[in-house]
């Protein structure tokens with residue numbers, strides 16, 4: 394479809410530094426040209442050539458800076474049968490995201506300029522929106538040999554060995570010392586291997602009742618406690634990935650109160666579900682696991698009170714056969730990009746637990762601030778036109794067969810969720826994917 398050179402969106406509620414104001418946005422090319430209370434179609438002076446201006450009535454819907462997901466797995470290079478950068482980025486656009494950060498459990502892992510370049514080449518060729526990779530913390534994510542952070546820093550969101558915790562304290566300390574000098578975040582997947590004992594779901598009531606091996610909460614918070622201490626010591630910006638336990642919330646709340654430079658994320662599924670919701674299906678299996686009801690409630694509280702900064706999906710697609718082997722044998726990971734907004738809206742906002750403004754903070758404002766992206770205060774004249782149009786009315790049943798992602802495993806399948814992403818505008822182009 395030929396894109397118009399100008400798009401005028403009228404009658405919208407536009408995010409402006411913590412609140413919504415009624416107004417119009419005029420997009421010209423890939424930039425925001427004007428934001429005003431009311432822009433009339435007749436007053437737009439025509440372009441010299443090729444003038445097509447379209448006016449859209451937003452019908453009072455919400456326009457926010459494009460959503461940002463700090464934690465996704467797009468699986469290229471190395472595992473394109475699970476997901477590609479092309480399919481993953483289309484799924485991201487469908488979910489309202491204009492920027493995502495990809496985790497480095499790839500083959501080859503982005504632990505050198507040469508290896509990272511392979512991924513950057515695929516992104517340049519196939520990405521449909523902004524994809525910013527993480528580089529690893531250690532070579533091949535093996536947890537022992539440090540990499541050249543200085544050389545990789547300009548190209549990456551930060552450094553992470555996501556999928557495994559860095560077990561050796563000395564290695565983590567030295568990594569933090571060096572990463573601190575780059576100013577980038579260290580995004581930590583916190584997990585103590587010696588406490589895993591072959592577990593694969595939460596070590597709680599459901600695991601005991603159904604004869605499963607559990608993953609204890611300490612395997613997560615034990616390493617968070619250590620990493621907070623190391624961040625305090627080294628001055629490194631620590632971002633804790635996908636927190637799932639009440640103890641993790643508590644540790645991070647206290648560290649923030651002491652002034653430690655720590656931020657953290659949780660996923661929509663940890664807010665919606667607890668282990669009594671589990672079924673004997675792979676679509677309920679991810680790492681960290683869905684925890685107990687007390688953990689779910691502590692995460693909800695932490696999201697509302699500012700302890701948890703960011704919602705990140707940990708979108709982790711696998712093939713249908715890898716996810717069809719029940720709780721014990723299926724691969725770890727579920728998809729999340731195409732349900733994130735409505736899942737968080739339904740669980741947290743429609744339920745009355747959290748304001749819609751807070752949702753905007755945790756799904757776009759805070760990740761932008763942490764990553765140093767524009768749009769922290771809202772769409773602004775002269776900025777790239779990366780915007781998401783959100784609707785809070787209506788509801789729909791989650792049907793994974795309609796997902797653009799190659800992965801279809803989600804605990805939300807068949808559930809009715811409220812709110813929707815009406816449109817995603819990336820670089821001035823309205824994406825009409827479905």
Ligand SMILES: [Zn+2]
Pocket residue numbers: 555556557582634635680681
């Ligand atoms: Zn992880």
